[in-house]
Amino acid sequence: MQLSASPYEERLTAPRSWWLICLAAGFSMALILVPFGTLALLAGLVGGTAVAAVVASSYGSIRIRVVGDALIAGDARIPVSALGGTEVLDPEEARAWRMHKADTRAFMLLRAYIPRALKVEVTDPADPTPYLYLSSREPERLAAAIKAAQERSEVEAAQE
Incomplete structure:
Protein backbone atom coordinates (compact mmCIF):
# COMPACT_ATOMS: atom_id res chain seq x y z
CA MET A 1 0.00 0.00 0.00
CA GLN A 2 1.38 3.36 -1.00
CA LEU A 3 0.78 6.20 1.43
CA SER A 4 -0.88 9.27 -0.03
CA ALA A 5 0.66 12.72 0.22
CA SER A 6 -2.27 14.11 2.18
CA PRO A 7 -4.11 11.35 4.02
CA TYR A 8 -7.40 12.12 5.73
CA GLU A 9 -7.75 11.29 9.40
CA GLU A 10 -10.53 12.08 11.84
CA ARG A 11 -10.99 10.89 15.40
CA LEU A 12 -14.61 10.79 16.54
CA THR A 13 -13.88 11.98 20.07
CA ALA A 14 -16.57 12.16 22.70
CA PRO A 15 -18.03 15.64 23.31
CA ARG A 16 -16.80 17.77 26.21
CA SER A 17 -20.05 17.29 28.11
CA TRP A 18 -19.24 13.59 28.47
CA TRP A 19 -16.21 14.44 30.58
CA LEU A 20 -18.49 16.33 32.99
CA ILE A 21 -20.66 13.23 33.13
CA CYS A 22 -17.54 11.22 34.04
CA LEU A 23 -16.92 13.59 36.93
CA ALA A 24 -20.57 13.25 37.98
CA ALA A 25 -20.19 9.46 37.92
CA GLY A 26 -17.21 9.81 40.25
CA PHE A 27 -19.22 12.00 42.62
CA SER A 28 -22.06 9.46 42.55
CA MET A 29 -19.69 6.65 43.45
CA ALA A 30 -18.24 8.80 46.24
CA LEU A 31 -21.72 9.44 47.65
CA ILE A 32 -22.49 5.73 47.59
CA LEU A 33 -19.34 5.05 49.63
CA VAL A 34 -19.82 7.88 52.20
CA PRO A 35 -21.00 5.45 54.93
CA PHE A 36 -17.67 3.60 54.72
CA GLY A 37 -15.49 6.59 55.59
CA THR A 38 -13.33 9.26 54.00
CA LEU A 39 -10.84 6.90 52.39
CA ALA A 40 -13.64 4.94 50.70
CA LEU A 41 -15.22 8.23 49.59
CA LEU A 42 -11.97 9.35 47.95
CA ALA A 43 -11.44 5.94 46.38
CA GLY A 44 -14.98 6.06 44.99
CA LEU A 45 -14.44 9.55 43.59
CA VAL A 46 -11.16 8.65 41.89
CA GLY A 47 -12.21 5.14 40.84
CA GLY A 48 -15.66 6.13 39.56
CA THR A 49 -14.25 9.05 37.59
CA ALA A 50 -11.45 6.92 36.16
CA VAL A 51 -13.74 4.08 35.06
CA ALA A 52 -16.20 6.49 33.44
CA ALA A 53 -13.33 8.34 31.72
CA VAL A 54 -11.92 5.09 30.32
CA VAL A 55 -15.34 4.15 28.93
CA ALA A 56 -15.85 7.61 27.36
CA SER A 57 -12.32 7.64 25.97
CA SER A 58 -12.58 4.19 24.41
CA TYR A 59 -15.96 4.97 22.84
CA GLY A 60 -14.57 8.22 21.46
CA SER A 61 -11.30 6.77 20.15
CA ILE A 62 -12.69 5.48 16.84
CA ARG A 63 -10.93 6.84 13.76
CA ILE A 64 -11.79 7.28 10.10
CA ARG A 65 -8.81 7.40 7.74
CA VAL A 66 -8.16 7.49 4.03
CA VAL A 67 -4.61 6.27 3.50
CA GLY A 68 -3.21 5.21 0.17
CA ASP A 69 -5.79 3.09 -1.60
CA ALA A 70 -7.98 2.28 1.41
CA LEU A 71 -10.69 3.73 3.60
CA ILE A 72 -10.22 2.63 7.20
CA ALA A 73 -13.27 3.21 9.39
CA GLY A 74 -12.89 1.74 12.84
CA ASP A 75 -11.93 -1.91 12.36
CA ALA A 76 -13.16 -2.01 8.75
CA ARG A 77 -10.69 -1.61 5.89
CA ILE A 78 -12.18 -1.12 2.43
CA PRO A 79 -10.20 -0.56 -0.78
CA VAL A 80 -11.37 2.63 -2.49
CA SER A 81 -11.75 0.66 -5.73
CA ALA A 82 -14.73 -1.09 -4.08
CA LEU A 83 -16.44 2.22 -3.31
CA LEU A 89 -25.77 14.06 4.76
CA ASP A 90 -27.01 17.11 6.65
CA PRO A 91 -28.34 16.52 10.21
CA GLU A 92 -31.94 15.84 9.09
CA GLU A 93 -30.94 13.47 6.30
CA ALA A 94 -28.38 11.74 8.56
CA ARG A 95 -31.09 11.14 11.16
CA ALA A 96 -33.34 9.63 8.47
CA TRP A 97 -30.54 7.29 7.31
CA ARG A 98 -29.95 6.22 10.92
CA MET A 99 -33.63 5.38 11.35
CA HIS A 100 -36.27 4.57 8.74
CA LYS A 101 -34.04 4.69 5.64
CA ALA A 102 -31.36 2.41 7.12
CA ASP A 103 -30.54 -0.93 5.53
CA THR A 104 -29.69 -3.70 7.98
CA ARG A 105 -26.85 -4.85 5.71
CA ALA A 106 -25.13 -1.45 5.77
CA PHE A 107 -21.91 -0.76 7.66
CA MET A 108 -22.76 1.94 10.19
CA LEU A 109 -19.99 3.79 11.99
CA LEU A 110 -22.47 5.78 13.99
CA ARG A 111 -21.88 8.31 16.72
CA ALA A 112 -25.16 9.95 17.79
CA TYR A 113 -23.36 13.01 19.14
CA ILE A 114 -22.09 13.84 15.62
CA PRO A 115 -25.06 15.19 13.65
CA ARG A 116 -23.61 15.00 10.12
CA ALA A 117 -22.49 11.97 8.13
CA LEU A 118 -21.22 10.65 4.83
CA LYS A 119 -22.94 7.85 2.92
CA VAL A 120 -20.59 5.93 0.62
CA GLU A 121 -21.93 3.45 -1.92
CA VAL A 122 -20.22 0.03 -2.02
CA THR A 123 -19.87 -1.17 -5.63
CA ASP A 124 -18.09 -4.48 -5.01
CA PRO A 125 -20.49 -7.20 -6.31
CA ALA A 126 -19.01 -9.75 -3.89
CA ASP A 127 -19.81 -7.55 -0.88
CA PRO A 128 -23.42 -7.66 0.35
CA THR A 129 -22.99 -4.28 2.08
CA PRO A 130 -24.96 -1.69 0.07
CA TYR A 131 -23.35 1.39 1.62
CA LEU A 132 -21.23 2.74 4.45
CA TYR A 133 -22.72 5.27 6.86
CA LEU A 134 -19.89 7.20 8.49
CA SER A 135 -20.54 9.83 11.15
CA SER A 136 -18.16 12.70 10.49
CA ARG A 137 -17.65 16.26 11.66
CA GLU A 138 -16.16 17.07 8.23
CA PRO A 139 -18.01 14.91 5.68
CA GLU A 140 -17.05 17.18 2.75
CA ARG A 141 -13.33 16.67 3.44
CA LEU A 142 -13.84 12.92 3.83
CA ALA A 143 -15.73 12.75 0.52
CA ALA A 144 -12.96 14.73 -1.21
CA ALA A 145 -10.29 12.44 0.25
CA ILE A 146 -12.14 9.32 -0.93
CA LYS A 147 -12.58 10.79 -4.41
CA ALA A 148 -8.88 11.73 -4.60
CA ALA A 149 -7.86 8.23 -3.47
CA GLN A 150 -10.20 6.67 -6.06
CA GLU A 151 -8.66 8.81 -8.81
CA ARG A 152 -5.13 7.83 -7.71
CA SER A 153 -6.15 4.17 -7.63
CA GLU A 154 -7.60 4.39 -11.16
CA VAL A 155 -4.43 6.05 -12.48
CA GLU A 156 -2.23 3.39 -10.86
CA ALA A 157 -4.46 0.60 -12.25
CA ALA A 158 -4.27 2.11 -15.74
CA GLN A 159 -0.47 2.29 -15.58
CA GLU A 160 -0.14 -1.41 -14.72
Whole structure:
Protein backbone atom coordinates (compact mmCIF):
# COMPACT_ATOMS: atom_id res chain seq x y z
CA MET A 1 0.00 0.00 0.00
CA GLN A 2 1.38 3.36 -1.00
CA LEU A 3 0.78 6.20 1.43
CA SER A 4 -0.88 9.27 -0.03
CA ALA A 5 0.66 12.72 0.22
CA SER A 6 -2.27 14.11 2.18
CA PRO A 7 -4.11 11.35 4.02
CA TYR A 8 -7.40 12.12 5.73
CA GLU A 9 -7.75 11.29 9.40
CA GLU A 10 -10.53 12.08 11.84
CA ARG A 11 -10.99 10.89 15.40
CA LEU A 12 -14.61 10.79 16.54
CA THR A 13 -13.88 11.98 20.07
CA ALA A 14 -16.57 12.16 22.70
CA PRO A 15 -18.03 15.64 23.31
CA ARG A 16 -16.80 17.77 26.21
CA SER A 17 -20.05 17.29 28.11
CA TRP A 18 -19.24 13.59 28.47
CA TRP A 19 -16.21 14.44 30.58
CA LEU A 20 -18.49 16.33 32.99
CA ILE A 21 -20.66 13.23 33.13
CA CYS A 22 -17.54 11.22 34.04
CA LEU A 23 -16.92 13.59 36.93
CA ALA A 24 -20.57 13.25 37.98
CA ALA A 25 -20.19 9.46 37.92
CA GLY A 26 -17.21 9.81 40.25
CA PHE A 27 -19.22 12.00 42.62
CA SER A 28 -22.06 9.46 42.55
CA MET A 29 -19.69 6.65 43.45
CA ALA A 30 -18.24 8.80 46.24
CA LEU A 31 -21.72 9.44 47.65
CA ILE A 32 -22.49 5.73 47.59
CA LEU A 33 -19.34 5.05 49.63
CA VAL A 34 -19.82 7.88 52.20
CA PRO A 35 -21.00 5.45 54.93
CA PHE A 36 -17.67 3.60 54.72
CA GLY A 37 -15.49 6.59 55.59
CA THR A 38 -13.33 9.26 54.00
CA LEU A 39 -10.84 6.90 52.39
CA ALA A 40 -13.64 4.94 50.70
CA LEU A 41 -15.22 8.23 49.59
CA LEU A 42 -11.97 9.35 47.95
CA ALA A 43 -11.44 5.94 46.38
CA GLY A 44 -14.98 6.06 44.99
CA LEU A 45 -14.44 9.55 43.59
CA VAL A 46 -11.16 8.65 41.89
CA GLY A 47 -12.21 5.14 40.84
CA GLY A 48 -15.66 6.13 39.56
CA THR A 49 -14.25 9.05 37.59
CA ALA A 50 -11.45 6.92 36.16
CA VAL A 51 -13.74 4.08 35.06
CA ALA A 52 -16.20 6.49 33.44
CA ALA A 53 -13.33 8.34 31.72
CA VAL A 54 -11.92 5.09 30.32
CA VAL A 55 -15.34 4.15 28.93
CA ALA A 56 -15.85 7.61 27.36
CA SER A 57 -12.32 7.64 25.97
CA SER A 58 -12.58 4.19 24.41
CA TYR A 59 -15.96 4.97 22.84
CA GLY A 60 -14.57 8.22 21.46
CA SER A 61 -11.30 6.77 20.15
CA ILE A 62 -12.69 5.48 16.84
CA ARG A 63 -10.93 6.84 13.76
CA ILE A 64 -11.79 7.28 10.10
CA ARG A 65 -8.81 7.40 7.74
CA VAL A 66 -8.16 7.49 4.03
CA VAL A 67 -4.61 6.27 3.50
CA GLY A 68 -3.21 5.21 0.17
CA ASP A 69 -5.79 3.09 -1.60
CA ALA A 70 -7.98 2.28 1.41
CA LEU A 71 -10.69 3.73 3.60
CA ILE A 72 -10.22 2.63 7.20
CA ALA A 73 -13.27 3.21 9.39
CA GLY A 74 -12.89 1.74 12.84
CA ASP A 75 -11.93 -1.91 12.36
CA ALA A 76 -13.16 -2.01 8.75
CA ARG A 77 -10.69 -1.61 5.89
CA ILE A 78 -12.18 -1.12 2.43
CA PRO A 79 -10.20 -0.56 -0.78
CA VAL A 80 -11.37 2.63 -2.49
CA SER A 81 -11.75 0.66 -5.73
CA ALA A 82 -14.73 -1.09 -4.08
CA LEU A 83 -16.44 2.22 -3.31
CA GLY A 84 -18.77 4.26 -5.48
CA GLY A 85 -20.25 7.70 -5.06
CA THR A 86 -20.46 9.65 -1.84
CA GLU A 87 -23.32 11.68 -0.41
CA VAL A 88 -22.85 14.27 2.33
CA LEU A 89 -25.77 14.06 4.76
CA ASP A 90 -27.01 17.11 6.65
CA PRO A 91 -28.34 16.52 10.21
CA GLU A 92 -31.94 15.84 9.09
CA GLU A 93 -30.94 13.47 6.30
CA ALA A 94 -28.38 11.74 8.56
CA ARG A 95 -31.09 11.14 11.16
CA ALA A 96 -33.34 9.63 8.47
CA TRP A 97 -30.54 7.29 7.31
CA ARG A 98 -29.95 6.22 10.92
CA MET A 99 -33.63 5.38 11.35
CA HIS A 100 -36.27 4.57 8.74
CA LYS A 101 -34.04 4.69 5.64
CA ALA A 102 -31.36 2.41 7.12
CA ASP A 103 -30.54 -0.93 5.53
CA THR A 104 -29.69 -3.70 7.98
CA ARG A 105 -26.85 -4.85 5.71
CA ALA A 106 -25.13 -1.45 5.77
CA PHE A 107 -21.91 -0.76 7.66
CA MET A 108 -22.76 1.94 10.19
CA LEU A 109 -19.99 3.79 11.99
CA LEU A 110 -22.47 5.78 13.99
CA ARG A 111 -21.88 8.31 16.72
CA ALA A 112 -25.16 9.95 17.79
CA TYR A 113 -23.36 13.01 19.14
CA ILE A 114 -22.09 13.84 15.62
CA PRO A 115 -25.06 15.19 13.65
CA ARG A 116 -23.61 15.00 10.12
CA ALA A 117 -22.49 11.97 8.13
CA LEU A 118 -21.22 10.65 4.83
CA LYS A 119 -22.94 7.85 2.92
CA VAL A 120 -20.59 5.93 0.62
CA GLU A 121 -21.93 3.45 -1.92
CA VAL A 122 -20.22 0.03 -2.02
CA THR A 123 -19.87 -1.17 -5.63
CA ASP A 124 -18.09 -4.48 -5.01
CA PRO A 125 -20.49 -7.20 -6.31
CA ALA A 126 -19.01 -9.75 -3.89
CA ASP A 127 -19.81 -7.55 -0.88
CA PRO A 128 -23.42 -7.66 0.35
CA THR A 129 -22.99 -4.28 2.08
CA PRO A 130 -24.96 -1.69 0.07
CA TYR A 131 -23.35 1.39 1.62
CA LEU A 132 -21.23 2.74 4.45
CA TYR A 133 -22.72 5.27 6.86
CA LEU A 134 -19.89 7.20 8.49
CA SER A 135 -20.54 9.83 11.15
CA SER A 136 -18.16 12.70 10.49
CA ARG A 137 -17.65 16.26 11.66
CA GLU A 138 -16.16 17.07 8.23
CA PRO A 139 -18.01 14.91 5.68
CA GLU A 140 -17.05 17.18 2.75
CA ARG A 141 -13.33 16.67 3.44
CA LEU A 142 -13.84 12.92 3.83
CA ALA A 143 -15.73 12.75 0.52
CA ALA A 144 -12.96 14.73 -1.21
CA ALA A 145 -10.29 12.44 0.25
CA ILE A 146 -12.14 9.32 -0.93
CA LYS A 147 -12.58 10.79 -4.41
CA ALA A 148 -8.88 11.73 -4.60
CA ALA A 149 -7.86 8.23 -3.47
CA GLN A 150 -10.20 6.67 -6.06
CA GLU A 151 -8.66 8.81 -8.81
CA ARG A 152 -5.13 7.83 -7.71
CA SER A 153 -6.15 4.17 -7.63
CA GLU A 154 -7.60 4.39 -11.16
CA VAL A 155 -4.43 6.05 -12.48
CA GLU A 156 -2.23 3.39 -10.86
CA ALA A 157 -4.46 0.60 -12.25
CA ALA A 158 -4.27 2.11 -15.74
CA GLN A 159 -0.47 2.29 -15.58
CA GLU A 160 -0.14 -1.41 -14.72
